[in-house]
Amino acid sequence: MGGEIAIQTRGLVRRFGDLVAVDHLSFEVKSGEIFGVIGHNGAGKTTTVRMLNGVLAASEGSARVLGLDPAADGVSLRKKTGVLTETPSIEERLTARDNLSLYAAIYGVPERQVALRVEDLLATFGLADRADEKAGGFSKGMKQRLALARALVHHPEVLFLDEPTAGLDPVLARSVHDLIIQQSETAGHTVFLCTHNLNEAQRLCHRVAVLGRGRLLAMGSPQELSRQWVTTLKTTLEVEPTRADEAIQWLETRGVEVADHTVPGHVTIQGVSREGTPDLVRSIADQGIPIFAVVPQEPTLEDVYFALQGEMDVAA
Amino acid sequence: MNRRAILSIIRKDLKVVAQSKAVVLPLILVPTLMFIVIPALAAFIPSLVKLPGSNMPRLDVLLRGAPPGLTAALSGYNDTQKYAVWMLVYLMAPMFLILPVMVASVIAADSFAGEKERKTLEALLYTPTSDVDLFVAKTLSAWVPAWLVTGLGFFVYSLVADLSAWSLVGKLILPNLTWTVMVIWVAPAAAGLGLGTMVLVSSRVSTFQEAYQLGGIVVLPIVLLVIGQATGVMYFDVGLVALLGLVLWVIDVALLWLGVRLFRRDELIAQL
Numbered sequence: 396m397g398g399e400i401a402i403q404t405r406g407l408v409r410r411f412g413d414l415v416a417v418d419h420l421s422f423e424v425k426s427g428e429i430f431g432v433i434g435h436n437g438a439g440k441t442t443t444v445r446m447l448n449g450v451l452a453a454s455e456g457s458a459r460v461l462g463l464d465p466a467a468d469g470v471s472l473r474k475k476t477g478v479l480t481e482t483p484s485i486e487e488r489l490t491a492r493d494n495l496s497l498y499a500a501i502y503g504v505p506e507r508q509v510a511l512r513v514e515d516l517l518a519t520f521g522l523a524d525r526a527d528e529k530a531g532g533f534s535k536g537m538k539q540r541l542a543l544a545r546a547l548v549h550h551p552e553v554l555f556l557d558e559p560t561a562g563l564d565p566v567l568a569r570s571v572h573d574l575i576i577q578q579s580e581t582a583g584h585t586v587f588l589c590t591h592n593l594n595e596a597q598r599l600c601h602r603v604a605v606l607g608r609g610r611l612l613a614m615g616s617p618q619e620l621s622r623q624w625v626t627t628l629k630t631t632l633e634v635e636p637t638r639a640d641e642a643i644q645w646l647e648t649r650g651v652e653v654a655d656h657t658v659p660g661h662v663t664i665q666g667v668s669r670e671g672t673p674d675l676v677r678s679i680a681d682q683g684i685p686i687f688a689v690v691p692q693e694p695t696l697e698d699v700y701f702a703l704q705g706e707m708d709v710a711a
Numbered sequence: 712m713n714r715r716a717i718l719s720i721i722r723k724d725l726k727v728v729a730q731s732k733a734v735v736l737p738l739i740l741v742p743t744l745m746f747i748v749i750p751a752l753a754a755f756i757p758s759l760v761k762l763p764g765s766n767m768p769r770l771d772v773l774l775r776g777a778p779p780g781l782t783a784a785l786s787g788y789n790d791t792q793k794y795a796v797w798m799l800v801y802l803m804a805p806m807f808l809i810l811p812v813m814v815a816s817v818i819a820a821d822s823f824a825g826e827k828e829r830k831t832l833e834a835l836l837y838t839p840t841s842d843v844d845l846f847v848a849k850t851l852s853a854w855v856p857a858w859l860v861t862g863l864g865f866f867v868y869s870l871v872a873d874l875s876a877w878s879l880v881g882k883l884i885l886p887n888l889t890w891t892v893m894v895i896w897v898a899p900a901a902a903g904l905g906l907g908t909m910v911l912v913s914s915r916v917s918t919f920q921e922a923y924q925l926g927g928i929v930v931l932p933i934v935l936l937v938i939g940q941a942t943g944v945m946y947f948d949v950g951l952v953a954l955l956g957l958v959l960w961v962i963d964v965a966l967l968w969l970g971v972r973l974f975r976r977d978e979l980i981a982q983l
Contacts, residue, residue, distance in 0.1 A: 450837060478834075487831075488726070488730045501715075
């Protein structure tokens with residue numbers, strides 16, 4: 396990851412009538428970073444992508460992408476960005492090859508390189524066998540792959556991906572994940588990833604922004620967000636199986652929630668803070684119940700997301 | 712302007728249009744009817760005129776009250792020849808203008824509204840093209856084929872009309888100056904009328920069919936011209952045709968001026 400800033404926004408706002416779709420959004424994305432944006436439908440993810448590409452004007456605030464102002468230098472900027480839209484938006488009456496060749500020409504790929512680039516992408520995305528079939532006959536996953544190939548046709552420096560693995564089977568989703576990582580690590584390109592798939596964001600993103608009703612609710616690496624927003628742990632205690640019931644009883648008398656004890660000798664508790672866990676474990680051991688292992692489960696981005704949405708609902 | 716992108720989008724639009732039955736069928740049927748079937752009927756005029764109990768009205772009755780120019784143009788022909796010349800050269804002249812309007816409208820409806828309906832517009836809006844590039848590409852992809860089909864139609868029509876009328880008139884009746892001015896000066900302007908109307912309509916609707924049905928109203932002025940000519944109220948001579956072309960060009964400029972203002976990225980993307 397480079398030190399330069401690839402994307403920067405300052406108080407970005409977009410209104411549609413009375414609706415504030417994006418509400419004073421400020422963030423920076425470093426060059427080569429995989430930056431995730433998560434949030435409900437209508438959280439402002441797609442509107443932000445549109446403003447960052449100079450396709451939609453901001454109502455207030457400013458943005459710079461690769462040093463360019465999207466509102467003033469949209470054409471120059473879009474030569475350097477690639478966008479996978481939420482719907483594949485491919486020409487279904489054209490073949491896969493024609494779809495890619497068309498966009499290669501529009502994006503200004505040198506004419507003598509177009510055929511080679513198109514062949515390369517068709518092979519990379521597993522479409523070579525059906526390159527000369529009309530895209531209208533493709534499955535949802537194939538259309539998604541074709542749209543992703545199209546977004547990469549001109550080697551963009553910043554790649555905006557809106558739900559890139561929607562409709563893909565796990566094997567293809569994994570290959571798309573590998574490609575995203577490769578864009579960042581090998582090519583040094585920046586990836587702006589909008590997704591509902593929290594596991595995907597957790598796995599891929601260096602940093603994540605959580606949006607809600609157009610506002611930035613939180614931002615940081617998945618680990619930072621977990622520490623900041625999820626204060627209690629889910630922990631599995633592995634105890635002597637014959638004394639598990641005794642352990643559960645002891646925990647319940649102390650008001651600790653037992654989430655699961657279906658596996659003999661494994662008692663999963665939740666709602667205990669990171670700091671409070673050692674004392675609790677010690678108190679069980681003091682009862683003479685043997686404890687073989689204490690396995691804390693690190694909070695996931697999903698836990699963070701729901702914690703933040705809960706905060707937002709309370710605020711509303 | 713990004714010429715390569717513009718040409719690529721035009722090629723794409725035409726390729727896409729060529730695969731739509733809703734677009735291609737009227738583009739084949741209407742010219743076939745207008746430029747082959749109708750002029751070929753001229754060959755049957757003598758038998759229709761002489762048929763006992765024929766309902767064909769006498770042309771001099773039809774032309775009573777016609778502008779002096781038309782009466783003068785038809786003088787020197789016998790009744791059968793008059794019918795042929797009146798039908799092929801004068802009656803069909805305004806009807807011929809339906810073709811550029813229709814071709815431009817159908818293609819523009821598919822190119823502007825159809826692109827929204829197929830949800831392919833969004834990807835195009837993210838390309839490194841300016842709003843003007845996209846507008847020029849979209850308008851040319853409808854306007855150029857309309858003009859080419861009209862030119863080709865005129866060639867075929869002249870051929871069939873001359874073949875049909877040769878045995879009656881004994882000379883070539885087309886092309887003449889009026890038709891030549893019409894094809895070169897008026898037809899492109901008529902195509903612009905269909906196109907400009909469709910650009911405005913497409914900015915307010917979201918499907919090809921809606922655009923086609925609403926925009927179809929643009930042929931009404933042309934139908935009025937046909938009625939005017941058929942009833943002898945007016946006479947398509949070089950002067951009138953040149954004036955008609957001028958009026959249409961002025962309307963085109965106004966429509967395209969409005970169209971450019973409506974065809975803005977942020978307006979278009981907000982509709983998706």
